[in-house]
Amino acid sequence: MELLQGTLDMLILKAVSLGPLHGYGVLQRIEQISGGQLQVPQGSLYPALYRLERQGWIASTWGESAAKRPAKFYRLTPAGRRQLKAEEREWNAMAGVIAGIMRATPGEV
Amino acid sequence: MNASTQYRRLAGWMRSLLRRSRQERDMALELRLHLQAYADDLVAAGATRAEAERRARLEFGSLDAAQERCREARGVGWVEAGWQDARFGARMLRKNPGYAAVAALTLALGIAACTCIFTLVQSVLLRRVPFRAAARIVVVWDASVGRGLSRIGPSGLDYLDWRAQSHSFDDLFLFEHGTGTITGGGEPEQVAGLRVTSNFNDFLGVYPILGRGFGPAEARSEHHVALLAYRYWRQRYGGDRHVIGRAMELNSVVYTIIGVLPPSINTVFNIQVVVPFDDAWARRADGNLGVLGRLKPAVTVRQATDEMNVVMQRIAQARPERRGYGAVLVPLDDVRVESIRPALWILMGAVAFLLLLACANVANLMLGRAATRSREFAMRRALGATPARLVRQCLVESGLLALLAGAGGWLLAAGAVGLLITRLPASIPVPNGADRVPMPAIHMGGVALAFTGTISLVAVLVGLAPALASGKLALNETLKSGGHEGFAGAGAGRARGRFVILECALAFVLLIGAGQMFVGIHRIMRAGVGFPTDHLVTVRVKLANDTPNSPYMQSARQAAAFAAFLRKVRAAPGVQSAGLTEIIPLSQDEIDRFTFVVQEAPPLAPGATNPADFRGISPGFLRTLGVPLVSGRDFTEADDAQHAKVVLIDAALARHYFAGQNPIGRHIQIGGPSGAPRQVVGVVGSIRDMGFGQDPVPTVYFPFRQIPMQSMGLVVRTRLPASAVVPALRDAIQAVDPDQSVFSARTMDDIVAGTIAAQRLLLLLLDAFALLALALTIAGIYSVTAYAVSQRTQEIGVRMALGARGANVLRLVLGEGMGLAVRGAAIGVVAAILVLRLSAHLIFGLAAPGALLLAAGVALLAVVAAVSSYVPARRAMRLDPLAALRRD
Numbered sequence: 001m002e003l004l005q006g007t008l009d010m011l012i013l014k015a016v017s018l019g020p021l022h023g024y025g026v027l028q029r030i031e032q033i034s035g036g037q038l039q040v041p042q043g044s045l046y047p048a049l050y051r052l053e054r055q056g057w058i059a060s061t062w063g064e065s066a067a068k069r070p071a072k073f074y075r076l077t078p079a080g081r082r083q084l085k086a087e088e089r090e091w092n093a094m095a096g097v098i099a100g101i102m103r104a105t106p107g108e109v
Numbered sequence: 110m111n112a113s114t115q116y117r118r119l120a121g122w123m124r125s126l127l128r129r130s131r132q133e134r135d136m137a138l139e140l141r142l143h144l145q146a147y148a149d150d151l152v153a154a155g156a157t158r159a160e161a162e163r164r165a166r167l168e169f170g171s172l173d174a175a176q177e178r179c180r181e182a183r184g185v186g187w188v189e190a191g192w193q194d195a196r197f198g199a200r201m202l203r204k205n206p207g208y209a210a211v212a213a214l215t216l217a218l219g220i221a222a223c224t225c226i227f228t229l230v231q232s233v234l235l236r237r238v239p240f241r242a243a244a245r246i247v248v249v250w251d252a253s254v255g256r257g258l259s260r261i262g263p264s265g266l267d268y269l270d271w272r273a274q275s276h277s278f279d280d281l282f283l284f285e286h287g288t289g290t291i292t293g294g295g296e297p298e299q300v301a302g303l304r305v306t307s308n309f310n311d312f313l314g315v316y317p318i319l320g321r322g323f324g325p326a327e328a329r330s331e332h333h334v335a336l337l338a339y340r341y342w343r344q345r346y347g348g349d350r351h352v353i354g355r356a357m358e359l360n361s362v363v364y365t366i367i368g369v370l371p372p373s374i375n376t377v378f379n380i381q382v383v384v385p386f387d388d389a390w391a392r393r394a395d396g397n398l399g400v401l402g403r404l405k406p407a408v409t410v411r412q413a414t415d416e417m418n419v420v421m422q423r424i425a426q427a428r429p430e431r432r433g434y435g436a437v438l439v440p441l442d443d444v445r446v447e448s449i450r451p452a453l454w455i456l457m458g459a460v461a462f463l464l465l466l467a468c469a470n471v472a473n474l475m476l477g478r479a480a481t482r483s484r485e486f487a488m489r490r491a492l493g494a495t496p497a498r499l500v501r502q503c504l505v506e507s508g509l510l511a512l513l514a515g516a517g518g519w520l521l522a523a524g525a526v527g528l529l530i531t532r533l534p535a536s537i538p539v540p541n542g543a544d545r546v547p548m549p550a551i552h553m554g555g556v557a558l559a560f561t562g563t564i565s566l567v568a569v570l571v572g573l574a575p576a577l578a579s580g581k582l583a584l585n586e587t588l589k590s591g592g593h594e595g596f597a598g599a600g601a602g603r604a605r606g607r608f609v610i611l612e613c614a615l616a617f618v619l620l621i622g623a624g625q626m627f628v629g630i631h632r633i634m635r636a637g638v639g640f641p642t643d644h645l646v647t648v649r650v651k652l653a654n655d656t657p658n659s660p661y662m663q664s665a666r667q668a669a670a671f672a673a674f675l676r677k678v679r680a681a682p683g684v685q686s687a688g689l690t691e692i693i694p695l696s697q698d699e700i701d702r703f704t705f706v707v708q709e710a711p712p713l714a715p716g717a718t719n720p721a722d723f724r725g726i727s728p729g730f731l732r733t734l735g736v737p738l739v740s741g742r743d744f745t746e747a748d749d750a751q752h753a754k755v756v757l758i759d760a761a762l763a764r765h766y767f768a769g770q771n772p773i774g775r776h777i778q779i780g781g782p783s784g785a786p787r788q789v790v791g792v793v794g795s796i797r798d799m800g801f802g803q804d805p806v807p808t809v810y811f812p813f814r815q816i817p818m819q820s821m822g823l824v825v826r827t828r829l830p831a832s833a834v835v836p837a838l839r840d841a842i843q844a845v846d847p848d849q850s851v852f853s854a855r856t857m858d859d860i861v862a863g864t865i866a867a868q869r870l871l872l873l874l875l876d877a878f879a880l881l882a883l884a885l886t887i888a889g890i891y892s893v894t895a896y897a898v899s900q901r902t903q904e905i906g907v908r909m910a911l912g913a914r915g916a917n918v919l920r921l922v923l924g925e926g927m928g929l930a931v932r933g934a935a936i937g938v939v940a941a942i943l944v945l946r947l948s949a950h951l952i953f954g955l956a957a958p959g960a961l962l963l964a965a966g967v968a969l970l971a972v973v974a975a976v977s978s979y980v981p982a983r984r985a986m987r988l989d990p991l992a993a994l995r996r997d
Contacts, residue, residue, distance in 0.1 A: 021140075022146075023139060023143050023149060024142075024143045024146040028179045038124070041170070042147075042168060042169045042170065043169060043170035043171065043174065043178075044178075046136075046139070046143075046178075046179050047175065047178035047179050047181070047182040048138060048182070050136075050179045050182035050183045051182035052184075054182065054183055059744075063141075065146065067146065067149060069142060069145065069146070070138075070142065071142055071146075072135070072139050093450055
């Protein structure tokens, strides 16, 4: 399934909110949670990570991956946590509205 | 977004600027690790290593594109863009090195001149004396209009009365400059000292860096204790910290060293040792002392002066000798640099002109460049560059230019300041104060650097403004018009012409200023000081008579000692003739000005006085100087205490007080009718004792044996250099008294040069600025005429095709350049007359320019214009008409 426009940032925030991850880990976590249904375009992941870091929503440190390789780990900052909450709220509201619209039948209009 | 995220963003940018390469490495590594991790997973899923890596690459997409987007996301976009602009700008400047070099050099020269003079102004005028509450410290003098003295050193009694009666001051401080001989340890050494009231340390806020200062005990009774100035401590004692408590023999009295003063004391007082006054001594101390007062915070100098004048009237009732006296108060900061300040302000004005000229030149260059680049800009506009982007490009290019010019200017200025320091006098005279203060240290510091940076930027922006304002960047007609005649047509040409006219006018004013200063100085130097100043060497000799066991307590012994010195000196090798004088001419070492009456003349009207300078001299002194005897006779060895009291008068006194009568045989009474009559036996030429160009002060000379003195100057005429003669003089004097020191060795030429040091400095710098201005003007005229020729190639081609000859073309182009110069000179004549008339009162020697000088200036400018447009004119003459017509 293709990623919906504008949702990548929110998904990344959600992914790292569950624990620090390196870039490739973020990719895996999102695919894993979605049950393999969502494919994140690899080329878009890093610009998104850099953008979020610049916003101050995530922070990074160099560490070691499970494969004993150096890796840059991203974690959620307090500002990122607030942002994630806000985006979740907005998403849920939007999803509700859109779902309502899509449920509409000819009689209701 | 809250403050902390804003801060983080900012910090990120800063880091990205500073650590760009590290971030780049991090990013590349992160992406590589990503590919590796993915490939690892693929291998784990069964693919071969090679296959896995290939697939990982493929699925990731373009690495370069991802990196570029990462950079953008990271937020360094504008930094990169700025960097790009800067690199592009640098490339453009490199591509056109002639333009870049000329523009940067032009500005650098202007900036260097400005920075150099600013450094002087800042170091000399803007820096306060390093004393406590320095802004409120004033020098207090007595003044007596009747005696023609505007600044008289007060007496100890004046000081005590002022301290008791005036309410304008927080505190008053009394000091006396003196010299003393250090004995007991090799060659006797003459030191300059200060005797001060015991509030010295608190008043100035100058506390010892070692040992203690003076206290109340020193005020109550006489204590032989001394403070050393820092420099002297280093020089004589090698900075030995155990110097405290040691003894030093000063004028045969043993003093105990109690402290070492910080270097700041030498910024105003040129002394090595400080010793205390006790109150009883202060009461005895007669005139010629110094008094400093610190005004109460709300009191102005004017108010304090008014109050002090009232106090002086009250004092005159108790002490009749102060009748007719007032007080003069001048802030210490002003006194210190009084004689050099006008010169510096004039120079500041001159460099402002020079900088403006440099700006005009750069504006001119930039207009020309904008015109030649119009095609490039039009092309870039057409390709989608916004006007803002093009303006930014121009700003960045100009910024680079400013950086280049500023750095060059700073380096040039540093060199110039280094040179200038060697030209500056070591000390500055205090006008009418018979005192000198050390020249403030010249230092190029952070303030000067900030100044340089600011004027570099401003100068470049001022230069860029006309190019931007003329709209060259935004137009798109250029492409249509062939990008050639287009923008730069008549409008820009006229604008550039106007800048050249401005340049010519500015250069003209500088030229005339320098020329007038030259004329003025040479006029006063030609008038001379009343005697030939070359081949004269002077030293001072002071008898140590203020010690209890001194052989010089009786005045007859003093006269005999000086007579013996003079005899020995006259026999010394290399000495052609020698004489003694109370005060060395033009040295301003001391003042001896008093009043007299002529016995044979009717009594003076009440309140009127005859002031004159008084000088005790030896026979042969005036002959040694070369001052002519106008009538009567010179002093002889017989004019001593046993013979009739006689005087010589100078021509100025004879003219002033004996107009139309023969003064010989008349009698002068010093002080007033109660003074002993002294017969005038001769009239001698006048000396401009106050310096070049100053009117001679009426002067009375008396034989030194009839009124002996403790301290005299020895003047020697010699063919030998001073360095050879001074030791011979010292040997001759020490052959009479081995403990007698000789100090302050100077040539008369040096003394005389010191009196016009400010004028000479001004002349030197104005000359340099005028030359610079001329050079910049040449560059300006050249660039405009060369540009005009290139723009009018076709027109010239047509003219030549129609039969115009080379000479006609030459005249056409030369006429263009000279026309601009003449119009500039016309404005310059008016401006020069105005500027010089306004600044003539600032410094002696400057005056409104004469017609001859103005004419010479116009002629010079015309020649300069002809020369600088000659090269382009030749180029025009040699044009091949056919080729010229075919162009475009």
